[in-house]
Amino acid sequence: MEIKKGENRFYLVDEQKREAGEITWHLFEDHVWVIDRTYVSSDFRGQGIAGILLDTLAEYARKEDIKLIPMCSYAEKQFKIKKEYQDIIY
Template structure:
């Protein structure tokens, strides 16, 4: 079972042994904007919707913190294009 933990400007995906299996990083552009700039999942774990879960964690954080997201990372950008339910946190 994978676990997602929040670190400094990133969410880390940890495998059962507690090793990093992926991450999503962001930078803050002022107090109201998060820029998702990188999403990565180790090739061993691909195909399990884990990158989607990392982006979803970022969306949850933005909602909780009252922020908007600029998805610069190509994967996050695709997620925002495919998921209208993320529109509330997308910086237009």
């Protein structure tokens, strides 16, 4: 699997270039993004892909000094239960 960055999204593709999943965001204000969608294709569910995508976005946010607002249900739940995201929550 390979992680790629597109416009307002990170996504994972497999060796056959099939898109396995994505996490998307939109700008709320300067240096604040709203996570609005986390999606994993049915062929790839149960493999931890949503977590990989959220971790990738979290690492990027830290590096770029961006705060995140988790609005999609997956991100919202993960931000509540995992302390490692508390430093980037808006």
